[in-house]
Amino acid sequence: MKQGEQPIRGFKFSAVAAGIKKPGTTKLDFGLIVSEAPATIAGLTTTNLVFAAPVAITRERVTKGISRGVLVNSGNANAYTGEGGVRDALNLTREVAEALVIEADLIIPMSTGVIGNPLPVDRMRAAIPGLVRGLDPYRHMDVAHAMMTTDTRPKTVQLDGVASAGNFKMLGMCKGSGMIAPNMATMLAVILTDIKVEPSFLRECLIDANEASFNSVTVDGDTSTNDTVIVLSGGSPASIELGPTLADREAFRSVLNRACSDLARQIVLDGEGATKVVEIRVSGAPDSDAAFRVARTIAESPLVKTAFHGEDPNWGRIICAAGRAGVTFDPERIDLYIGDVPIVKNGLLVPEDWEPSAHKVMSSKEFTVVVDLKSGSAEALILTTDLSEEYVTINADYRS
């Protein structure tokens, strides 16, 4: 194959079935991504006060600004495992680094799966030689598979961008399926790009992209102990560099935003038990924090989410949720739309018979709810799902 056909120049991928959850299974559960040359890195981790051992290590390693790759496993979150958990993650990344003949702290550890159990370190160590041997520029889908837990499908995105130094590519992969998560709705994402971006700007872009994507997706409001998003840029010694011009900056920012939004939407779409994806748009808020709070309160209300499931245009639940978001607005002025069907205008129910058309909008798999608070100019958008009986069934299943 020609070099140009590689999914992303400068990075290699590998994955094996290490039997992390249960010995002897053939499901890929241990993955490795390695850059050919030092890449710059930016990363964000969970805001949960309770965070996993790999998160503690990642937080420290990201501050170096450079990295050589990611070691990821599913089947065990290495969370709530105390000092032993940190030691295990340090040892595993060190062994991988030794096999690659690089510094240990250049490998970022990521874990997802059940919490409270120590990693099966012996099985994982035994798998490292095969993992390193298997590195290949074309095996990115294997890594996307190896990070899956209750996901029903791997989630990747590939995008192209144009900078002054030339064209660049971006490859993202993530796992997360919010609504099902038998133990926790962990979200892990790795985004790779073959253009070199200095760490400070990379971080700035990632914070913004994350806000508008992964942080704007809610399925059940639970933030996990392991949530991590990492961007690695410029993995090849021959990588082009992002220029300092506004045009270059915006070109990169826009591709990263699109990659994160695409992955976030895939997470929502993969929520088992979810039969609908609903976009909650709140406009006219006094500031963007207020807009976000109103959108999130609507998006997480069980009464609103069950109404979505029943395709019931129960606008009262939506307005009631907005009213308890802790944001000041004038309820007598607001407009509410389901899809393009106006239901409330200036705080009053519209006189027309909106119900059949609103119900029709809600009968599709994706629709939008728009609330205009008319109390400012800030906006927010959150993707959510309906709340189905299946969500309960899946999550109430006794672990066995």
Next chain:
Amino acid sequence: MKQGEQPIRGFKFSAVAAGIKKPGTTKLDFGLIVSEAPATIAGLTTTNLVFAAPVAITRERVTKGISRGVLVNSGNANAYTGEGGVRDALNLTREVAEALVIEADLIIPMSTGVIGNPLPVDRMRAAIPGLVRGLDPYRHMDVAHAMMTTDTRPKTVQLDGVASAGNFKMLGMCKGSGMIAPNMATMLAVILTDIKVEPSFLRECLIDANEASFNSVTVDGDTSTNDTVIVLSGGSPASIELGPTLADREAFRSVLNRACSDLARQIVLDGEGATKVVEIRVSGAPDSDAAFRVARTIAESPLVKTAFHGEDPNWGRIICAAGRAGVTFDPERIDLYIGDVPIVKNGLLVPEDWEPSAHKVMSSKEFTVVVDLKSGSAEALILTTDLSEEYVTINADYRS
């Protein structure tokens, strides 16, 4: 019958089927409580920014400190009904007051039911003469029935207390069934006592009692447009008065606390779709707001609530919810119990096989989860329910 057998001296009750939801039905939906003499009053209403017409009127009338009674209807919340809704509630309470030959602003209006529709004022006016005629000291259960919406049973409590001036009684009634609420989980409560208490102390006691009862119950986190709690004290010209001593104050406070807690527990127990009532106790918090936030975040987490439903001692979900409550504590120090079974001690899973015993605790209809943050001495207790498939089914039903 003898005077002493009255449920509560100084108050009369009446209820009729006014056909508020649908003309011609025989379900009681319009109730009246009247005191024989001016009673003192304290009241609390919803914190939702969007509040119903009767709430607006109640807020103003409560400030007078005296009242002659409550006019309550189910079937229509008179919420999101604009100026017309306020006018309707004013007119209805004025007509009742005229029939009773008292001032209009001494009657407190309360409504619960669907929102966005104007009250069927003509049918309600036509029912007023019968409502007033029916007043009787023994018909309190009829009023408790008339305020029911999706409640499966009326909820009342009767308690006795002893003050220096003599024995006193308290009669409370409420409606609310959180988890089902096809339109909204409105909570209405009226508490009557035959001992006269000055309005300022009555309000102080009500605020405290409400905090530890109605505000410590969560079923789906939704706060309605109509939530109202009212206390009327000393309805008879012959009412004894609460004395100024600490003993009298504490006696009254304690009976009011018990009345509110008993009613709040009845609301949780009546949540359709709820198969379990779970007490979340958080101790060792830096302050009581922090304790309450942690307890509430656990109590409202869909992942925790579905685990309760599945009788799955999934402690990871509980700790994860605690961690995202926005409260600072040291996760490495906390203790977690399900019932009396220790699961986490000092931030580590206990070595014993706790799972069968924890599962056994969860298989009963009521159990307790205890989280000790060991970061202070404040505590909070919240009652919650499990999240069942039936909750979704009921709430997803298209209104018809």
